[in-house]
Amino acid sequence: MINLEPPKKAATLINQAYQAASQVLRPISRKYDRAEHSYPTELDMFAAVLDGLNSSGSGGAGAAGVRADTEPGKNAANRNGGNLRTVLGTIEMCWGDVALLLSMPRQGLGNAAIASVANDEQRKRFGTRWAAMAITEPDCGSDSAAITTTATLDGDHYLLNGEKIFVTSGERADAVVVWATLDKDKGRAAIKSFVVEKGTPGFSVERLEHKLGIRASDTAVLRFENCRVPAENLLGNPEIGTKAGFAGAMKTFDNTRPLVAAMAVGLARAALEEIERILTEAGVTVDYDRPADQQHAAAAAYLEMEADYEAAYLLTLESAWMADNRKPNSLQASMAKAKAGRSVVDITLRCVELAGAFGYTEESLLEKWARDAKILDIFEGTQQIQQLIVARRVLGKTSSELK
C-alpha cells in the first residue's frame, strides 16, 4: 500500500532526536560556530544517549545507524528498518545543527564504512570505536580511483604512505578509515580501505582547516609515513584483480549518501521554519489553496522552496527505504543527494535574502545555516558527481563512455 508518511513506530525516535536537537544542539550551535576547533564537551554526555538509540540495532541518528542489512527480513513484504530510522533521526538532529552531529562521537562516516563493508570480526572489533573517513588527497577529490596513498604489504602488516585532506573529525576520532592503493598501476581494483587507530606510529595530524561553515566539526589534514597497520585491518577482501573491492568501497556511498541528503533535508527544514516565523511576524502568511501568484512574493518564494524541500525529503526516504528492502539504490541515493544538496543551498541562501539584514547578521542562525549548507552539496560526492552517476544510470553508460 503506497504510503509516504514516516512509519508510526519511528515516532518515538523522531521525537527523541527532535528534543535532543532543540535542547542540546541548538543552544550551543552559535557558540561552537564562533569557537572553531574547540571540542564541544557538551556532546560527550549526549553521545551516550545516541549510542542508546543506535544500540537497539535498528538505527537512530548519525552514521553509526547505517548498515548493510544482510540478515533475512522477518517481514519481507515491506521493511522500515535501520536505514530509514537513521535517516529520520538524522533529519531531526541536523535541524538542530549539522556540524554538531558530524562531531558526535562514534557517528563518523568511517563508522558507516565499517558498517557497510567490514566482515563480522572487524565489525565486532571496531563497532564501538569512533571512526573518521579519509579518502580525499591534495590532488584528488571526486576521482577516488586516482588516489596516491599507498599500502605495501610487509609481513603481517601494511605500510601506509601518503597525505589525506578534508577528514571530518580526523583529530577527534579514535580511528580513521583510510583509502589507499595496493598497486598504483592497477587502478581502482587495487584500492582498499584500512582502519588506522589513533596513536599508530607514523600517523599524524598535520593541521585543522578554517572553514566557511560547519565550524564546530573539525576537518583535518592527516599524514601517514611508513605507518604500520595490521593486515587484518583491511576492510573487505584483500585480493586485487576484480573490481569488487572498489565497488565494495563505493558501496559505502549507497548508504552514506542518503545520510548526507538527510542532513541537508534537516537543515533546509530549520531554515524554512525560521523564515516562516520571520515572515509571519512581518505579516506575510502562506496559503496553500490560493494561487501563488495571488500571494505576497515572499509567500510565493516560500512555496517554491518548500516544494523543493518536499521532493528532497521524499527522495531521501525513498533511497533509505530501498536500502532497508535490499533493493539496489545507487541511482536513488545519488538523486536524493543531488536534489537535497542543491536545494539546501538555494533554500538557505534565499532565506537569508528574505530575512534581509537580520538574516545576514550573526543575530540570526540563518547566516550560519547558509554557510553550513554548502558543504552538503560537496562532500560524499559533489553535485556534479551525483549528476554523473544519475546520468550514467539512466542513459546506460559506462564511466569510460560518459566521463
Next chain:
Amino acid sequence: MGLGLAALTRLAGSKTLERTGLRAPVAHLVGAATKNGFRAAGAAGRTFVSARRLGKPARPTKIGEGDLFDLTPTEEQRMVAETVGEFAAEQLRPAASEADSRLTPPAELLARAAELGITLIGIPEELGGAGTDRSVVTAALIAEALAHGDLGLALAVLAPSAVSTALVRWGDAEQQSTYLPAFTGENVPAAALATQEAKPLFDPFRPAARARRTPGGYRLDGVKSMVPRAAQAELFIVSAALEGPDGHRPALFLVESSTPGLTVEPEPAMGLRGAATGKLRLDQVSLSADALIGGGSPDVFAEAVRLSRLGWAALACGTAKAVLDYVIPYVNERKAFGEPISHRQAVAFSVADMAIEQEGMRLVTLRAAARAEQGRPYAREVALARKLAADKGMRIGSAGVQLLGGHGFVKEHPVERWYRDLRAIGVLEGIVLL
C-alpha cells in the same frame, strides 16, 4: 458493458487487451467539427432521470492510515497501472498527433476507454461501478499512465470521470440516482468539470461566474474556459460564486447541456488540442434547487479544487516521464563530433536533472494522493505537488525540445506537443478530479 478494470485485474495483464479487442488501432473517422468557430447550443443530451434510488447516497469505503512507509503499489494497483499503461501506449500515443491537429479525440478511442472501465473504477459497486475503496492513489496512477500516452487525450478520456467522481463524493441520493447510472452504462456520456475562467491571475475560489438565488432554484451567468469535449458534453459541473447573506462564496452546480441559455464554442489553445477544449457560456441559465452540489459547502469546494490540482500533478508526472523516455534513446543514438551526444556532460546532466526532478515530483504527488485517500490533511502536499508539476514539468518539457534541437521543434517528434501540453500545468484548474 465491457470488462471493468477491476475485472481486468483478475486476468493476466498483457493478454487482457487482446482478449477484449482493445488493442487494434483506432481509425480517426470523426471530422474536425470543432475547428470551425461557430457557437452552438450544448450537445443534444439524453434525458437524465432518476432511476433506482438509494435511501442515502453511496460512498466508497475509506482507506485506513498506513503504518509503514511503502512505495510498492498493491497488486491490483500494479495491474491497473500496467493495463492502462498499455492502453496509453497502444491507443493514445499513436492517435495523439492526429487528434492534436484535428482538435478532437477519435470517438472510437473514447468508446474503448469507456469499455476498459476507466470511469467505472471510481464508482462504488452499489451504484453499478467497479470500485470498492475510494483509492486516490489508484486514480493518480491511472492519470499518470494515461498522460504517458498523451496529455490531451488523457484529458478527453478522464473528463467524464471528474463529473462521476464529484457525484460519488458529494452528490446526494437524488443526484447520484439521476446521473450516475449513465456513467456505468455502455454509452458513457461526455461530461466536464468546468471551473476554469479565462482571467489573468485566476483564483478558482473567486469565480467571476455568478449564481443568483431564484424562487425555483438558481440562475447562472458566466463564461467557463478550457472545457474538455465541450461540444459533446451532456453534463457539466460548473463553479460559480453563490450569493449569500455574507457575500459570495464559490459553489458547484450540475448543469445539463440541453439547458436553455447554455452555449458552447470551440476554444483551441496552445496545447491539449486533442481534448477538444471549448468555451462554455451561461446566459441566465435557470437551474432547479437540486442542482447545487454538496449543499454549497466551502469544504466541498476546497476539496474539489485540491483533488483537481492533484489530478494535474499526476498527469504532469506521466507526460514528464514520456519526455524523459523519449529523450534517452534519442541522445544515445544522435551523434555529433564522432560520438553520441549523451557522452557530453552538458547533455547528460540535463537528462540527469530531468530524471531527478521527475522522480521528486512523482513522490510528492503520491504522498499527497496517499494522504488524501487516508483522510489526512493534504492541502499542503497538493500545493507542493502542483508547484513542482508546474515548474519542473515545464522545465522537463522545455529540456526535451532543447535536447532534440531542431528535431524537437518540428512535428515529426512528439516533444513539441508535450512542450505545449505541459504549459497547461499550473495554469488550469478543474477539468480532472481524482
